[in-house]
Amino acid sequence: MKQYGYRQSNSDHTLFIKRREEKITCLIIYVDDMIITGDDAEEIKDLKGHLATEFEMKNLGDLKYFLGIEVLRSGKGIFINQRKYVLDLLTEIGMLECKPADTPIVQNHGLQIIKGVASTDRARYQRLVGKLIYLSHTRPDIAYAVGVLSQFMHNP
Structure with missing residues (x-):
């Protein structure tokens, strides 16, 4: 180039x-x-x-969909969303019927690693958090919650 x-x-x-x-x-x-x-x-x-x-x-x-991002054009401009990406993600993890929340994580959540407790499937957890990180590009409202989740990538 x-x-x-x-x-x-x-x-x-x-x-x-x-x-x-x-x-x-x-x-x-x-x-x-x-x-x-x-x-x-x-x-x-x-x-x-x-x-x-x-x-x-x-x-x-014309660009319609690229890397999980849908591109829509109108007289008001170009809009992007990840609706299909979210629906595929929710289907993959069995939460398609979940209800939306105004706040995706409780304030002062107190999440922590507890020694002696069996951890969840690390590869699945890391894959899910990676997808949520990518989703936060168009959904900055979930960035804090995803940041908290990513702190537990080494031991979910």
Whole structure:
């Protein structure tokens, strides 16, 4: 990407950015999926051409779903959510019928590791907390509760 004038982001190594005059083009790559976006239609066309000479590619059109995040467009803007991700997560752990709570964790919860008590399935716990960490990208209201849960990753 650097040979085409793109700069790799310092905060996300999978993001490449190119600025030309007042316009910007962004490319983000995850394994074998990529998103190309920006306001420079000419640069986007050129980039697709360059990439097509080196890789077998398929254009899936406007972005609708990527890595568990649904993308919705309207006259008011672009909105993202993880509704399907949450429903799949709740189904996986057998809690599809659970009721929502205003506060996802009780204040002064007092959670702690108690010696001599059998721990839960560590791999399952870590997988679940990892998924909740990813969910907190679009649900900052659960970030504190997920942070508390992640403190017990070594001994759930």
